[in-house]
Amino acid sequence: MKYVDEFRDSHLASHLAEAIAQLNPEQPLKLMEVCGGHTHTIYKHGIEDILPPTIDLVHGPGCPVCVLPMGRIDDAIALAHTDGVIFTTFGDMMRVPGSNGSLLDARAQGADVRFVYSPLDALKVAQQNPERQVIFFAIGFETTAPSTAVTLLRAQAEQIRNFSIFCNHITVVPPIKAILDSPDLRLDGFVGPGHVSMVIGLQPYEFIARDYHKPVVISGFEPLDIIQSVYMIVKQISEGRSAVENQYIRVVRPEGNVKALQAMDRTMELRPTFEWRGLGSIPYSALKLRPAYKAWDAEERFAVPGIRVADPTACQCGEVLKGAIKPWECRVFGTACTPETPIGTCMVSSEGACAAYYNFGRFSMAGERARLRVLNSEATKQ
């Protein structure tokens, strides 16, 4: 298949892996892939098996489903149960557990929850059901925020009044900064998010290279994209450089997508603070609708409980999202917490590190042993 197969060539992959090993034969490196899409690719294709054992990929907070706190899920379920409401959502969100069940459970109890592929589909549902109120559960980073913005502009232009948005859009840079400032973790570089950067461009990451002296390489989502990005990071490290580089040039422009940014800016503004699962409240890290769009803001139009709910104590999603532990190191991973009975969000979304590890994870003990040997020898040196 064109544009896919050429990025999954096993010979090229092993050549690149050799080149990485030659650049960095000994030093263990911890690289964080920020985006959940990357985590998914890494496990789905077994990339860790191909990379030299000195490279440790740590999974970051870039899965929008995973970082949504339980309280917001409860709010969504309350909205879904509101009389006369059709609640529309991306498929991923259906199984995410709130403090009392998921949207899938809400549907089984009689709520009209439907899944859609885009916010424009949700708007269509509103047009087809003029007697009902249709709410769209907007989630995601700057990747999906523009399509919410465009939908909102259309709803305004066509004066569709039975449509509103429950806005949970978040921004990618603040959590990266929170992780960089956290004492928990020593990272050597970042595999930067591709789809988000298509919208925001390269400039927002400059501070990582400038102030924290860590290389950032914006990466595509195919296996070879990721392996090449790792190569580019390792090369920077071996040359003693730190810069923001773009591996995903076929999609990401340095300036991003100006029109998308404008649509977002017209319709949304930063929230003073927003709670992230596991990471706590991060200032200016999420978006809400501007007051001019109050008529389409579900939080303004409907009663939303808005209660902060503590994460389940057994769940270590927070540490997984910060990259402080690997999914299988969590106390409940794979035993009490599985994709069918998830305790934490990381086990639900296909982009969640835990689900990716559980579904595709390398239980090949040989590979695990080799990696552990390297990490241990490093620990003894320290």
Next chain:
Amino acid sequence: MESRRTSPGTNPDQVLAKIERVRQARRQKFYLRDERITLSHGSGGKATHNLIEGIFAPAFSNPLLDRMDDAAVFLAGIANETAQNAPRMAFTTDTYVVSPLFFPGGDIGKLAVHGTINDLAMAGAEPLYLSAGFILEEGFAVADLRRIVSSMAEAARNAGVAIVTGDTKVVQRGKGDGIFINTAGVGLVRAPGMIGQNQLRPGDKILLSGPIGDHGIAIMLAREGLELESEIKSDSAPLHTLVASLLDVAGEGLHCLKDPTRGGVATSLNEMALASEVVIMLDEAAIPVRTEVRGACEILGLDPLTIANEGKLIAIVSPDVADAALAAMRAHPLGHEAALIGSVQAEPASMVFMQTDIGGKRVLDMLVGDPLPRIC
């Protein structure tokens, strides 16, 4: 390494112990923990297993049911130990609730005939007779019913089976989705050896009769809201003649047959690995998938291995007959794109692994819940 205090840490023994605990947990029995039925319970994946093992299996338990194969196989006549020459019969049932009722490559009626024929065929049986039960909703168009029934008649005629008994019920408007069809079938077992999902042995080869995912993707694209144009058609087809040609060459070397319907190839293979306590190793590059299906899966974030098929089978055969069995499949019109996709090994039991396209390795698990497209 301070941050790893709360976890098993990087002590290899502890980590390997944790991995082993997870592996054991994955092999545990299925339990039904839910308070209400959700759509996931009908997806054919893990939730369906939880429902079956949690409610139906313990309540109805008996030696025939407990094998959990696609069809029950029993001796005709009075079952006694001297009846060695008594013919073995296969008996199965299935219910069809597909939406939309008409889709590229088929309709609910054709599916209801082929699906039950295939369940019999997967027991190594020659299908003989079917029943047909209809639940119709008040207001359903008679023209549509006529079309569905004539499609069933045609499918049965083409497959050489007769629909010999039936039933009809009508429910109030709003209490059904137009039409639901149940079919049951009986057949005569032709397979000389034991066929079943608990019959896999290390060394066996895994054959797949053709490209996967066509049916599920055709249905998904035919549903409202997905504006993807494609030529993908359901692969709905009766597989009993393909099974007959396999049996001709493989004989007792044929250990298991399964048609990977709901839950797809991934779920079928996991069922076998669990029942036979073996590990299945697949080669991703060898698994045939049409370009259009792969494309749709890439766009929707789905895995073709968990998508339903209605005209494909997986055959597990002993290594000595593998080449002949593959050749026989390829010589049949329903198997000309058949492929050898993997093999059976002993350890670590009850798992399915896959060598990925770029040369890595991953676990292939059952489908969990409905295949829901991811967001970005």
